[in-house]
Amino acid sequence: MKRSSNHTTTNRLNRTHRHSYLLSGLLECAHCAGSYAIMSKDRYGCTNGQKDLRIAHLDDGVCANSKTISRSELETRVLDAIPARLLSVGSTTSLQDEINKQLTATTKTGERDQEKLKSHLSEVSRK
Structure with a gap:
């Protein structure tokens, strides 16, 4: 091909x-x-x-x-x-920590929503 x-x-x-x-x-x-x-x-x-x-x-x-x-x-x-302190190691580390927290929270929310949808689908299929 x-x-x-x-x-x-x-x-x-x-x-x-x-x-x-x-x-x-x-x-x-x-x-x-x-x-x-x-x-x-x-x-x-x-x-x-x-x-x-x-x-x-x-x-x-x-x-x-x-x-x-x-x-x-x-x-x-x-x-x-761009202020120099914005690019300092400490600020980028705290920024990375905050990003990781947000990603974890989003993933957990997505997993809960997926479980709810599966449960609802099972219920609808049963009916």
Whole structure:
């Protein structure tokens, strides 16, 4: 069986030549809410504006945001905005503990709901 090779992220070959940066996939255009991505050598820009895509919530207009920013400048601004204590070992440990508690609680709730559904299904099947 021959697999079709397309130009999506599911294509392993396509993923191998795409660089991934610190903010890849996390940026959004303030004007049209489209994705901000590397447009030219190390510069981020709005992909909707570059491609002249029609945007429904802009009354089928094109994104007028033609501003770009260098990758290094943007990464510096973002990292400078994060307080140093936020990334300390103690804060990440307490954050991880809280995440683990929430996951445990969610899992227990899900298991209880599943048991209730099984019980209800048995009751309905019996009737």
